Amino acid sequence: LCCECGQAHPLLDNHLYxxxxxxxxxxxxxxxxxPLLQPMDTPCGHTYCFKCLENxxxxxxxxxxxxxxxxxxxxxxxxxxxxxxxxxxxxxxPFKAExxxxxxxxxxxxxxxxxxPGFKKYKSELQRKKNxxxxxKEDPPGISKGExxxxxxxxxxxxxxxxxxxxxxxxxxxxxxxxxxLVNPAFEETEEGENLPQRTSLVAETTTIEIHRExxxxxxxxxxxxxxxxxxxxxxxxxxxxxxxxAADGRIAPGDHxxxxxxxxxxxxxxxxxxxxxxxxxPVLHLMLLQEKGFSNKTAQQDSTATHxxxxxxxxxxxxxxxxxxxxxxxxxxxxxxxxxxxxEGGLAAKNxxxxxxxxxxxxxxxxxxxxxxxxxxxxxxxxxxxxxxxILRQPGVQLGEPVEDGxxxxxxxxxxxxxxxxxxxxxxxxxxxxxxxxQKKTVAIKKEPKESLGIxxxxxxxxxxxxxxxxxxxQPIGCLFRDGRIKRGDVLLSINGIDLTHLNYYEAVSALKSxxxxxxxxxxxxxxLSLNSPEPALDIREQGFSWSPLWITWLGLPSxxxxxxxxxxxxxxxxxxxxxxxxxxxxxxxxxxxxxxxxVPGTPAFRDxxxxxxxxxxxxxxxxxxxxxxxxxxxxxxxxxxxxxxTVVSWPGSLV
Numbered sequence: 001l002c003c004e005c006g007q008a009h010p011l012l013d014n015h016l017y018x019x020x021x022x023x024x025x026x027x028x029x030x031x032x033x034x035p036l037l038q039p040m041d042t043p044c045g046h047t048y049c050f051k052c053l054e055n056x057x058x059x060x061x062x063x064x065x066x067x068x069x070x071x072x073x074x075x076x077x078x079x080x081x082x083x084x085x086x087x088x089x090x091x092x093x094p095f096k097a098e099x100x101x102x103x104x105x106x107x108x109x110x111x112x113x114x115x116x117p118g119f120k121k122y123k124s125e126l127q128r129k130k131n132x133x134x135x136x137k138e139d140p141p142g143i144s145k146g147e148x149x150x151x152x153x154x155x156x157x158x159x160x161x162x163x164x165x166x167x168x169x170x171x172x173x174x175x176x177x178x179x180x181x182l183v184n185p186a187f188e189e190t191e192e193g194e195n196l197p198q199r200t201s202l203v204a205e206t207t208t209i210e211i212h213r214e215x216x217x218x219x220x221x222x223x224x225x226x227x228x229x230x231x232x233x234x235x236x237x238x239x240x241x242x243x244x245x246x247a248a249d250g251r252i253a254p255g256d257h258x259x260x261x262x263x264x265x266x267x268x269x270x271x272x273x274x275x276x277x278x279x280x281x282x283p284v285l286h287l288m289l290l291q292e293k294g295f296s297n298k299t300a301q302q303d304s305t306a307t308h309x310x311x312x313x314x315x316x317x318x319x320x321x322x323x324x325x326x327x328x329x330x331x332x333x334x335x336x337x338x339x340x341x342x343x344x345e346g347g348l349a350a351k352n353x354x355x356x357x358x359x360x361x362x363x364x365x366x367x368x369x370x371x372x373x374x375x376x377x378x379x380x381x382x383x384x385x386x387x388x389x390x391x392i393l394r395q396p397g398v399q400l401g402e403p404v405e406d407g408x409x410x411x412x413x414x415x416x417x418x419x420x421x422x423x424x425x426x427x428x429x430x431x432x433x434x435x436x437x438x439x440q441k442k443t444v445a446i447k448k449e450p451k452e453s454l455g456i457x458x459x460x461x462x463x464x465x466x467x468x469x470x471x472x473x474x475x476q477p478i479g480c481l482f483r484d485g486r487i488k489r490g491d492v493l494l495s496i497n498g499i500d501l502t503h504l505n506y507y508e509a510v511s512a513l514k515s516x517x518x519x520x521x522x523x524x525x526x527x528x529x530l531s532l533n534s535p536e537p538a539l540d541i542r543e544q545g546f547s548w549s550p551l552w553i554t555w556l557g558l559p560s561x562x563x564x565x566x567x568x569x570x571x572x573x574x575x576x577x578x579x580x581x582x583x584x585x586x587x588x589x590x591x592x593x594x595x596x597x598x599x600x601v602p603g604t605p606a607f608r609d610x611x612x613x614x615x616x617x618x619x620x621x622x623x624x625x626x627x628x629x630x631x632x633x634x635x636x637x638x639x640x641x642x643x644x645x646x647x648t649v650v651s652w653p654g655s656l657v
Contacts, residue, residue, distance in 0.1 A: 001094075001119075001122060002015060002016075003109070003112060003113065003119075004108070004112070005017055005094070005108060005109075006093070006094035006095060006108070006112050006116075006119055007094050011376060011379060013051065014032065014034070014037050014049055014051050014052070015037060016034075017035070017089075017091045017105060017108070018091055018092040018094060018096075019035065019089060019090065019091055019092075020091065020092055020102050021090060023035045023089060027082075027085065027086060027089075029047070029049040029052050030046070030048065030064060030065060031048050031049065031052035031053065031056055032052050034049075035086060035089060035105075036048070036078075036082075036086055037049045037050065037051070037086075038050035038051070038077075038575060039077070039078035039082055039083065039086065040053050040075045040076065040077060040078065041075060041076055041077070041078050041079075042063050042070055042074070042075050043070070043074050043075075044063050044065075044066055044068045044070070046063055046064075046065045046066070047078055047082070053072065053075060054072060057071070057072040077573075077575060080573065083574065083575070086105065087104060087105055087106035087574070088104045088105070088106070089104065089105045090103070090104060090105075091103065091105045091108055093108070093111065093112075093116060093118065094118075095116055095117075095118020095119055095121075096118075097118065098116075098117045098118035098121060099116050099117055099118045099119075101116075106574075127385075205290075205291060206259065206288060206289065206290050206291075207251070207288070207289050207291055208260075208286065208287070208288045208289075209249070209251050209252070209286075209289065210284055210285070210286055210287075211245060211246065211249055211284070211285040211287065212283065212284055213245055213282070213283055213284075213285070214283075216281045216282050216283045217281045218245060219244070219245070219279075219656065219657065220244065220245050220246050220278065220657050221240065221241040221244020221247060222237055222238075222239065222241060222244065222246045222252065222654075222656075222657060223237070223239040223241070223552070223653060223654030223655060223656055223657075224236065224237055224238060224258070224271075224274065224275070224278065224552070224654050224657055225238045225271075225552050225614055225615030225654045225655070226271065226274075226614075227269065227270045227271030227273070227274055227553065228268050228269060228270055229270045229271060229553070230271060230553065230556070230596070231583045231584040231593050231594070231596050232583060232596055232598055232614075232615065233268075233345070233583070234257045234258075234259075234267055235257065235258040235266055235267070235269075235271075236255065236257055236258075236598065236599075236614045236615065237252060237254050237255065237256045237257075237258065237614070237654075238254060238552075238613050238614050238653075238654035239254055239613065239653075239654060240252060240253065240254060241656075252289065253291070254600070254613065254614060255291075255292060255599055255600050255601075255614055256289045256290065256291050257289065257290040257291075258274070258278075258287060258288075258289060259288045259289065259290055260286070260287065260288035261274075261277040261278055261280075261285070261287060262277070262280075262282075262285065262286050263286065264277060271551065271552065271553040271655065272551065272553070275551060275655045275657055278657035279657050292599060292602070310393070310394050311362070311391060311392070311393055311394075312354070312359075312391075312392050312393075312394055313389070313390070313391055314352070314355055314389075314390040314392065315387055315388070315389050315390070316348055316349060316352055316387070316388045316390070317386055317387055317388075318384065318385070318386055318387075318388065320385075321382075321383075321384070321385050322632070323348065324344075324347060324348065324631075324632075325347060325348050325349050325381060325388065326343060326344030326346070326347015326349050326350055327340055327342075327343055327344070327347070327349045327355065328340070328341045328342040328343075328344075329341065329374040329377055329378070330374060331373065331374065335360075336370065336371055337360050337361065337362075337370050337371065337372065338360065338369055338372055338373065338374055338377055339359065339360050339361070340355055340356065340357055340358065340359045340360075340392075341357065343355060343356075346587055346589060346590070355390065355392065356394065358394075359392040359393070359394050360392060360393040360394075361390060361391075361392055362391040362392060362393055363390075363391045364377055364380045364381060364388060364389065364390055365380055365384060365387075365388065365389050366389070367380055439527050439528060439529050439557055439558065439559060440527070440530055441494075441525065441526075441527055442486060442491075442525070442526055442527075442528060443523065443524070443525050444481075444484060444486045444487055444524045444525075444526065445521065445522070445524075446480055446484050446521070446522055447521050448480040448517075448521070448522060449520075450518055450519065450520060451518075452479065452517075453478070453479045453480070453517060454479050454480060454481050454513060454517045454522070455475060455476040455477070455478050455479010455480060455481050455482050456472050456473075456474065456475050456479065456481055456487065456513075457472070457473045457474045457476070458470050458471065458472060458473060458493065458506070458510065458513070459471055459473045459506075459548075460506065460509075461505040461506030461507075461508075461509055462503060462504065462505050462564065463505035463506055463507075465653075466564075466651055466652060466653045467564035467566070467651075468555075468564075468653070469492050469493075469501075469558070469562045470492065470493045470501045470502070470504065470506075470509045471490060471491065471492050471493065471550060472487060472488065472490060472491045472493065472526075473489065473548045473549070474489055474548060475487060475488065475489055480522075481524075487524060487526060489548065490528075490529065490550050490554065491526040491527065491528050492526060492527040492529070492558070492562065493509070493513075493524065493525075493526050494525040494526060494527060495524070495525045496512060496513055496522065496523070496524050496525075497516045497519070497522060498523070499512050499516065501513075502561075502562060527559075527562075529550075529554050529558070530557075549653070551655045552615065552652055552653065552654045552655045553655070555652035555653075556617075556652065563619070564650065565620075565648050565649070566648070566649060566650075567646050567648050568609065568611045568612055568646070568647045568648075568649055569644065569645070569646050569647075570606055570609055570612075570645050570647065571605065571643060571644045572605040572643060572644075573643070574642065576604065576605060577601075577604055577605075578604065578605055578606055578638075578645065579600060579601045579603075579604020579605050579607050580597055580598075580599065580600050580601070580604075580606040580612060581597075581598050581599045581601075582595045582596060582597055582598060582618060582631075582634075583595070583596055583598045584618075584631075585626075585629055585630045585631040585633075585634060586628055586629060586630040586633075587630070592627065592628055594617045594618070594619075594627070595617065595618040595626050595629075595631075595634065596615060596616065596617055596618070597613065597615065597616045597618070597649075598614060599614065600612060600613075600614060612647070612649070613651060615651075615652065615654055616649040616650065616651045616652075617649060617650045617651075617652070618647055618648070618649055619648045619649060619650055620647075620648035621634065621637050621638060621641075621645065621646070621647060621648070622637070622641065622645065622646050623646070623648070624637060
């Protein structure tokens with residue numbers, strides 16, 4: 001039985017409801033002859049269920065009512081008024097023997113999950129029927145074309161479109177299902193458990209581009225965040241500057257993941273190393289990018305040949321239904337089926353070590369997914385109590401992003417089907433964020449001539465776009481601070497002669513520094529950010545004088561009292577998803593890690609709002625602090641917010657390359 005409508009229907013079909021009264025004909029779909037679900041309007045004025053219309057348009061190119069020429073792309077979601085009328089239709093609880101209640105259609109799912117004694121009894125009986133003997137069985141050796149295996153036990157689909165978790169750090173937050181590691185707030189289920197037509201699946205693809213520079217020393221003009229020493233893992237483009245080389249090229253956008261620079265794999269390097277690679281001068285720059293293209297309802301193409309590929313059986317054992325697997329699945333634009341995009345470091349799949357990036361999922365628990373979607377896969381995984389059996393197709397040598405070191409071993413927590421060759425993943429890097437960074441307060445008191453300048457230039461200020469504290473951009477060899485030697489470039493200035501600088505804008509800080517520099521003695525309090533990691537590489541290329549600014553990773557080491565928090569309010573319709581994914585949170589192996597925005601999907605509320613950026617740190621959700629939470633604790637908080645959420649974030653500027 002479906003856990004959203006409480007009735008039996010094929011996994012990908014419309015939900016079924018028992019309506020109390022006869023429904024007005026204007027609210028009926030003339031394909032399925034049932035009250036509309038996710039209503040879609042045609043240009044010729046007719047309305048159908050999203051799934052009914054989608055299935056019909058796969059075979060025909062005209063409207064079912066008036067037979068006028070029609071394509072699915074021309075159709076759009078019905079008005080909020082119509083959707084609200086449909087949501088308010090009164091339905092009967094499907095478990096009428098134990099529960100005679102009636103409610104609005106939009107309230108049925110919550111009723112089943114939280115209040116219905118009949119559905120609670122059904123779930124208890126289903127649990128008792130689970131046969132422990134089946135746990136010892138493995139997947140069939142292969143799946144032939146046209147053959148579909150079904151689970152032996154009834155399952156309760158979780159409904160909702162869902163993609164699995166982002167890589168690195170902690171599991172991505174789920175707004176779509178109850179399994180935190182499986183989905184991602186960018187891919188949230190809707191009020192009725194379905195997505196918009198254009199958002200059936202998230203499509204991502206790798207692209208190789210060449211950037212040409214007339215001046216080999218010219219900066220590219222983009223800001224980056226991430227690195228293996230942060231929860232983001234990959235290097236992600238945060239911002240493209242106007243009138244820059246990258247902006248003129250037009251092919252790189254915020255949210256793109258940079259996998260290679262001039263043939264060098266940077267998907268698993270530190271932030272400083274990535275900056276060094278990208279700042280290397282040259283007339284031509286070759287970049288390999290992973291670009292999320294948004295959601296697509298593209299029909300899967302024909303199965304590609306499996307020549308020179310191997311079929312591998314992998315079993316993951318969950319301790320309970322809610323345990324995340326830590327996998328992100330995608331569809332590709334050029335090949336049918338589902339592929340593993342990433343494995344969450346520290347997640348169940350990564351610890352097992354037998355699934356790899358770019359593996360194609362043929363089946364899960366016997367269900368054929370060769371033409372399936374990430375949403376269908378996530379529903380199967382979500383409803384599985386313990387053992388999740390994968391059959392995957394692997395092309396040897398094809399790995400996306402992370403290199404595999406020879407001789408490395410994996411921390412497998414469960415074994416795969418014996419005898420199948422397995423490529424072991426490298427052991428997760430234990431030197432992961434929270435980075436071993438700290439800061440040192442220092443007080444510098446100097447005697448000087450009244451007309452002698454301090455000899456520093458500054459940047460930042462609370463009027464800055466990122467609301468930065470005041471920091472030193474250069475120490476000139478003509479002033480008293482250069483002679484003293486204790487104030488360095490990159491130091492954050494806290495006060496001068498007792499005047500607090502931490503809340504001033506740029507011009508107020510300049511004025512305060514100049515006025516106090518006229519005295520015979522100056523006392524500066526500053527903060528020096530210290531890193532216990534290896535020192536920064538040669539990052540001074542094209543960064544002299546006023547143009548210098550600290551790296552993104554430097555800001556992460558600041559104490560919280562210097563953070564400038566801002567509230568970002570996102571709103572969405574019932575059938576929309578928030579459009580962002582996050583990584584981070586508390587993990588036993590790494591302790592407390594902040595939550596970071598990792599991806600923002602084109603065409604979603606977070607994307608349209610333009611305020612949220614990749615690399616932003618989430619401090620609170622609706623006023624509730626996120627510090628110390630695990631992803632599984634933050635998930636319900638976000639999941640409850642159906643149409644509006646307030647994110648309190650700290651936004652640090654990415655490193656300029």
